[in-house]
C-alpha cells in the first residue's frame with residue numbers, strides 16, 4: 001500500500017525543526033518504524049520533518065563525568081561499533097545486535113526506537129534497565145532542556161510523555177561494577193521479540209525491564225527488591241507472584257497466549273540472572 005499524502009521538510013537547524021513540529025510535523029529519524037507504518041496507513045502524518053540534516057542533533061556517543069550520552073542521530077550500528085560500550089554496557093550492545101538486520105541497524109536510530117515506544121522495542125527495554133533519561137526540547141522552550149526518566153517515559157501502547165517535544169539524546173549514568181544481560185525470544189531471527197528482558201545488577205542495585213507483557217516496556221520493582229534483599233527462593237517467589245495474568249496485559253496477537261508470554265518472561269529473567277555476574 002502507498003502512504004497517504006504528506007509533506008516533507010529537511011531542516012538544517014534545530015530551530016527550524018522545532019518550528020516545523022510546532023506546525024504539526026512529525027519527526028522522521030531513520031524511518032525504520034515510521035515509514036512501514038505509513039505504508040500500512042496505521043500512521044498517517046500529514047507532514048514529516050526529517051532530522052537527518054539537523055546539525056545540533058548529534059550522531060556521536062560521548063562519555064563525560066560518568067554520563068554516557070547517545071545523540072539523537074546515533075544509529076544502532078554506530079552503537080555496535082562503539083568500543084567502550086562493548087566493554088562497559090555489553091547488554092546495550094546485545095540489544096542493538098538483536099535488532100533487525102544490518103540495513104535496518106544502519107538507518108534506524110536508538111532514540112527513534114525508544115520514541116516509537118513499541119512494547120517490545122529492543123533499545124527501550126535495555127535502556128529502561130539502565131535508569132536512562134531522555135533529554136527533550138519543546139518548540140516553545142527556547143534553549144530549555146527537559147530530562148524524562150525512561151520509567152516515566154512510556155505511557156501506553158506506542159505512546160510516550162514527549163507531548164510534542166523533540167528528543168535530543170539519551171543519558172545513562174555509569175554505575176560502578178554494573179553487570180547486565182539482555183535476552184529475547186523471537187519466532188525467527190530479525191523479527192521483533194515476542195518477549196524481551198534486560199537485567200542489570202550492581203551492589204545493592206537491580207533493575208529488571210521486560211517487553212511484551214504489557215502495552216509498554218515495564219520494570220518489575222518487586223522482583224528487583226527480591227534480587228537486592230532476598231535469596232534465590234525470594235526471587236523465584238517474586239517472579240511467580242508478579243508475572244501472572246491480571247497483573248500484566250500482554251498485547252494480543254496470534255503468537256501466544258498471555259500465560260505463554262508471561263511464562264517466557266519468567267524463563268528469560270531466570271536465565272538472565274543465571275548468566276549475569278553477581279557483583280562483589
Ligand SMILES: Cc1cc2nc3c(=O)[nH]c(=O)nc-3n(C[C@H](O)[C@H](O)[C@H](O)COP(=O)(O)OP(=O)(O)OC[C@H]3O[C@@H](n4cnc5c(N)ncnc54)[C@H](O)[C@@H]3O)c2cc1C
Nearest residue numbers: 027029030031032033034100108109112113115121122167
Ligand atoms: C525489517 C525490520 C526489522 C525490525 N526489527 C526490529 C527488532 O527486532 N527490534 C526492534 O526493537 N525494532 C525492530 N525494528 C524497528 C526499527 O528498527 C526501530 O524501531 C527503528 O530503528 C526506530 O528508529 P528510526 O530511527 O528508524 O525511527 P523512525 O522510524 O524514523 O521514528 C520512529 C518514531 O519515533 C519518532 N521519533 C524519532 N526520532 C525522534 C526524536 N528525536 N524525537 C521525537 N520523536 C522521534 C518518530 O516520529 C516516530 O514516531 C525493525 C524494523 C524493520 C524495518
